[in-house]
Every structure is written in C-alpha cells, then in structure tokens.
Amino acid sequence: ELKVEQNPLFLSMQEGKNYTIYCNYSTTSDRLYWYRQDPGKSLESLFVLLSNGAVKQEGRLMASLDTKARLSTLHITAAVHDLSATYFCAVPPGTYKYIFGTGTRLKVLA
Template identity: 95%
Template sequence: ELKVEQNPLFLSMQEGKNYTIYCNYSTTSDRLYWYRQDPGKSLESLFVLLSNGAVKQEGRLMASLDTKARLSTLHITAAVHDLSATYFCAVDQDTDKLIFGTGTRLQVFP
C-alpha cells in the first residue's frame, strides 16, 4: 500500500527565512504533486513532478523530486506572509486516485 509522509506537520517561520518541507512516499510512483490550500478554499495545484531529478520553480517556491530516494522537497526562499497556507504533497501510481500526505501548515510571521 502506497503511503505518503510529510514533515513537518506545522511550520512557523519568520519572513525572509528559508525552509524546506519534505515528502516521502513508500513505493514507486509515476507522478508527484504539490498543492496549496488556503483556509476554507480549494486545493490549488502548484507543481507536477514527473521524473527523477525534476525541479520546478514558481516565485519563492521550488520543488524537486528524487525517485530513487522516494523523496520530494518543497523549498521556500525568503518567506513572505502571503505564503502562509497548508501545503500537501500527493502521489499516484498511474491509477485514478491520489494518495495525499498529511499536509504541512505553514505560518509566516513578520
């Protein structure tokens, strides 16, 4: 059974600092996704990573994938308050369903 673990579960960080969220999964997977959710809102797709060594960047967020280690990271550079949200990683095995991690609640303070 495919399992996905995220850490940390909660992250409080100061504006301007850098940090990384980790996503480990238990078996091989074809695709890895990162989503962002603001309170009471839908999940917004941030990145889709398809192959080993894939790296994608959007603004202050950069996601990478190491399929051999079964690890993805979401790196936050020079955090700003607007990045405060819950971040989920999810994987699938070429099936019709995503397996989500528990989410990382990020809080950025001045």
C-alpha cells in the first residue's frame, strides 16, 4: 500500500528564515499535489506537480518533484507569520484516489 510521509511533522521557525518540508512516497507516481490548511478551515490547493523535475513557485513557497527519488520538497523562503498553517502533500497511486501525507504543522514566530 502506498505510504506518503512528510517531515518534519511540526516546524516552528522564526520569521525571515528559510526551511524545507519533505514529502516521501513509497510507490511510483508522476504527479504530486501540495495543499495548505489553516486551523479550523478547509484545504486549499497550492501546487500541482505533473512531471519529474517540475518546479513551481508562488510567493515565498517553491515546490519541486523528483519522481525517481519519490520525493517532493516545499521550500519556504524568508518565512512570514501568514504562512503558519498545516501543509499536506498528496499522491495519486492510481485513478480516482489520492493518498495524503501526514501533514506538517508550521508555526512562524514573529
């Protein structure tokens, strides 16, 4: 069965610092998704990575995908408080199904 693991599970960082969240998955997939969830809220799509080597950037977030290593990264540059949220990666092992990672709870301290 496909496993999707994220690390770290919890991340507390100072404003202005950089950090990377990792998403490892256990079976082949050429697609990966990143979502953000604010406390008590729904999930919001951040990035869709559709091929090996794909890189997407939005503001202070940049996501990349290495399908050979079965690894995606979400890099945070110069963190600000507004980025505090839980971040999920999700992998489709086949059609009609997505397996979500364990989530990384990010807290950016002023």
